[in-house]
Amino acid sequence: MSGIYIHIPFCKKKCHYCDFYITLNKNNVGKLIEAIKFELILRKNFLNKNSIETIYFGGGTPSMISPNYIGNIIKEIKNNFSVNSNIEITIEANPDDISLDNLLKWKKYGINRISLGVQTLNDNLLNFINRSHDKKTAIASIKKISEHYDNFSIDLIYGIPGNRYDKLKNDIKEIIKFNPPHISAYNLTIEKKTVFYNWLKNNIIKKENEREIIKQFNLLKNILEKEEYIQYETSSFCKKGYESKHNSGYWKRKKYLGIGPSAHSFDGKYRSWNISDNNRYISALNKRIIPNTEEKLSKKMKINEIIMIGIRTKWGIDNKQLITQLKYDILKNQKNTIDKLINDKLIYINRTKIKATKKGSILLDYIAEKLLV
């Protein structure tokens, strides 16, 4: 019961909010794919012969490299790992890469889920955040995907400076016409080392007003709820049975192997991450060295992970899990904090589980911080 993540660190353009490791230099795509295959072979025992339930191609923009590369990698995984028969294989794609040819090739190689980076349907905003597609392309690509894939997801960003509640409302309405089984809605977060961060510092842009963001988030939730979407994680909505199995694995602390530059892995005891540099990644793998850093999780770190991730999901923080796995009884040890949070109407307890209320759902970091050990 584990997953494999493959990081494809190439993009045509870098989005102004993006702080992931990516490069615009496509000269060594071939070499990188070779290195990824080496890493897969070197780490074939990482997941302890567990069967692979999910594969996720993320990035970067995995849709912009030749589908043959994707096929090669899937083949390499199947050669070295035991793969579950109803495996979920997702590829992240940009609307401008959605051609019939790509869709069919991906399908042929085993891809059965597409996560499409639409972000917004407003051309000015698309330009503002430096995406390489426009509204028309986005709509056409959603249509095409819906014709060939049963399972797909649309990524949206709310809280973009300049966007407004009513515009966002139109976007969502337009998108749900295609009945996507999964929608991820992220709040624009301005991280260091991004163009937006720089702009913010130099007063070129302003942070979006908090009330407006809350309004947009509540709007999303209300519309999607009416359309029978389930919010199973703070940013993730799906129709019944269409949770992202791969992402749910992260949140349920299942093991996963991350391949490629900057990819993260987890084997239950250690978390590790690969070097964020294509050239150094490739040259290390050419010497059959895995260029990663690892951190052993202490009991405290594990508890904190369960708290921090759990409160974000519809499954909550499971005290039974904490007690059996870590001999930590959060309801007993943190009674005062929990009582105060309940009193503030931020959380509630359902049997052994601590879950966020509607009010708490926009204060998850506040709750997590209070509960961390």
Next chain:
Amino acid sequence: MKNIRNFCIIAHIDHGKSTLADRLLEYTNTVDKRDMKDQLLDDMDLEKERGITIKSHAVQLNYKFNNEEYILNLIDTPGHVDFSYEVSRSIASCEGALLVIDASQGIQAQTISNLYLALEQGLEIIPVLNKIDLPGSMIEEVSDQIIDLLDCDPSEILHVSAKDGIGIDKIMDRIIKKIPEPKGDAKDNLQAMVFDSVFNSFRGVEVIFRIFNGTIKKGDTVKFVNTKKIYNVDEIGILKIKKEPKDFLEAGNVGYLISGIKEAKEIKVGDTITHKDSPTQNEVKGFEDVKPMVFAGIYPVENSDYEDLRASLEKLQLNDASLVWQPETSVALGFGFRCGFLGMLHMEIIQERLEREFDMTVITTVPSVEFKCFLTDGTTIEIFAPSDMPPVTNISYIEEPIIKAQIITKSEYIGNIIKLCLDKRGKIKNQVYLSKSRVELLFDLPLSEIVFDFYDKLKSTSRGYASFDYELSGYVKSKLVKLDILLNGEKVDALSAIVHKEKAFEWGKKLCQKLKELLPRQMFEIAIQASIGNKIIARETVRALRKNVTAKCYGGDITRKRKLLEKQKKGKKRMRQVGNVEIPQEAFLAVLKIEE
């Protein structure tokens, strides 16, 4: 005695004093290359990290020159104005000094005031121009500054790169040839001066001293003239990298003494050591009982840690005699201690040592100075904290301490610095051009203005090209008021400050604004008010927290998110609940950063 040389190094922070000391240790094989680590003499972690020397250190080097064995005692001195008395005693223990100047920086105020001390004591000065290999070095210009200052010949200035070991041989040569041998008589009555003490948890306090006259032997009964304490000398010896016990030490030398002394405060730097039965008639001149200049409250974050904090302060005081404290109570913070420090750096050091060496998380309140308050009934009280201030109706007038400040800077920053000092209620006393581009400015300044953000501002207004030194010059009458802060209507005594009346309104306003930035938003609204007496002079509001969630895509990177939250949580560890409001440590020092 003929072959002893006692010398110190005078240098500004970062001018390469510790690196030069390292090279001298290597050159004389006092320490094996293998055992060499950087800044060998700075043994506190804090000293290494900050690149400053907090305590004096002494080390004996042995060196063969023209087939003769020489003993060189290197006395490393602290490099900050807070510790200027210790520096003066170290200097008084030497016959010579290396004046180390960074060729890319030029002479700084601290260096000059220490140099004057050395000249007053009649020390032989060896000018050393360091970092000559740096691209930014201004060898000629800085040489001119040195020549102006010492009235020496250009050929006397040694060109050195301590980092790369260039010119170390010339320094050694000069030390032997130029620094005079110690004077004194080994047969005379014992006359030695304490210039440092080190606390050793197993053996008690080690007293570090210089013998001017007489001989000290193991087993002697000695008397410390100023403290009038009498001890049995259990052990004496010289200071190599490790201590080396000896049966006796004679006039001219530097050594240590152990006699089961339990607390550092028993030993006063500058005191004279003599024999109980045949005491010297000549006490070493210049003894001062150093008094703290800056006072602040130190409180445990958790009230239950009060006793632990007391134990930690007691232990700290064992090896830092200049720290003084007494219990204090605050309505907002509960039980804590009012502590006295030599200066702002000393205060920071104590706080950091409490955290690092004793694992105490503490809250430090706004620093204050000692005011003298003359009451209408004719009595006088000393005020160390805003809470000591009596009701206005009982006060006749207040006096505050004034310092003589010396600032050396580049001529282009004169305007900025004068403006800063005038803003700080200073009066300019003199302005002297040391060279074409370097100016010495003398001011009278209220000490209470120095403890509020003066250093940071001086640094930014001069882009780092200003050095500062001061001494207390007396007390003057001043119009001072107590400014209080209320959070949701409750007075937070630990946020009060004593400020000049004319500045009070602006301060209140800025302080409220600063607090608004610093107070984390909570589940309810917080009203911040400033008041003088019962009069509210400013108000700000912290809105209730509505949204705090990171709804971004972070994939499998669980670690980053966890560390971020843990860091935030840790940042809030040092918070204090006052009424229903949580106040972070920075807020208690907001008054210091009021104009950032």
